[in-house]
Amino acid sequence: MEATNQSNHAMKLYSHPMSSCSRRVRLGLEFKGLKYECINITSAGDPELLKINPMGYVPALMDGTTVVSDSFAILLYLEEKYPQHALLPKDLMRKSINYQAASIVSSSIQPLQNLVLVNYIGELVSPDEKLPWAQYHIRKGFVALEKLLGNYAGTYATGDEIYLADLYLAPQLDNGINRFKLDMTEFPLLLKLSKTYNETPSFRQILTETLQQHTDKNVLDFIKQQEA
Known part of the structure; x- marks a missing residue:
C-alpha cells in the first residue's frame, strides 16, 4: 500500500518563499499530495529552526519524530517513504x-x-x-x-x-x-x-x-x- 500522512500527523516544513531550495521541496510535497504545515522563517537565527537544524538553513522537514534537512535529502526521503506520484522515472x-x-x-x-x-x-x-x-x-x-x-x-x-x-x-x-x-x-x-x-x-x-x-x-x- 502507498504510504500516506494522516491529518493528525501533518509534516512541518521550515521554509521561506524566496528560498529556491524550499520551493523545490514544497513542489515535491504538493505533487505527492502530502499534507504539511509551512512555517516561514523570518530570522536567520530563529530558535525554533535551530532546534531541529543547528546549521540554521532552510528547508528543514519534520515528519513525526524524523527530522531531515537539505532539499535533496528531503526529496529522496519523501520519494522512499511516500511513493505516490513518483519523482523519479523507472527508466x-x-x-x-x-x-x-x-x-x-x-x-x-x-x-x-x-x-x-x-x-x-x-x-x-x-x-x-x-x-x-x-x-x-x-x-x-x-x-x-x-x-x-x-x-x-x-x-x-x-x-x-x-x-x-x-x-x-x-x-x-x-x-x-x-x-x-x-x-x-x-x-x-x-x-x-x-x-x-x-x-x-x-x-x-x-x-x-x-x-x-x-x-x-x-x-x-x-x-x-x-x-x-
Whole structure:
C-alpha cells in the first residue's frame, strides 16, 4: 500500500518563499499530495529552526519524530517513504538525467548565486560585480542543462511527466529570469520549460508567491541567510 500522512500527523516544513531550495521541496510535497504545515522563517537565527537544524538553513522537514534537512535529502526521503506520484522515472537513463539536472542546479548554480556569496562579492570587489557574477554562473549551468535535456525533454524536462528535474528547474529558472535578469535568447528549451511551469497550476502558485516577494526589499535582505 502507498504510504500516506494522516491529518493528525501533518509534516512541518521550515521554509521561506524566496528560498529556491524550499520551493523545490514544497513542489515535491504538493505533487505527492502530502499534507504539511509551512512555517516561514523570518530570522536567520530563529530558535525554533535551530532546534531541529543547528546549521540554521532552510528547508528543514519534520515528519513525526524524523527530522531531515537539505532539499535533496528531503526529496529522496519523501520519494522512499511516500511513493505516490513518483519523482523519479523507472527508466534508468531518464532517472540519471534527473539526478544530473538536479545536481547541476543544486551544486553548480544555486550556491554561486546565493545572495550571501553575491553580496560578499559586492563587498570584496565592487557592487557593480554582483549581477555579472550571478549571471555568469547561472548562464554556465544553463548551457549544460540545455545540452543535457535536449534529447529527453517533452512537455517537461525529461518527458511528459513531472519529475525531480522539474522541481529543481522551475525555481532556478524563476531566479535566473526574474531575479537576475539573465538573457535567455540562447536557451530556447529552458525558456519553453519556464513557460510550461508558469502555466502549470501547482508550479504557478508557488512561483507567483515568489514573484510577489521580489518587490519586497526586506525579504531580499532576509534571504541573506543560508539555504540548502
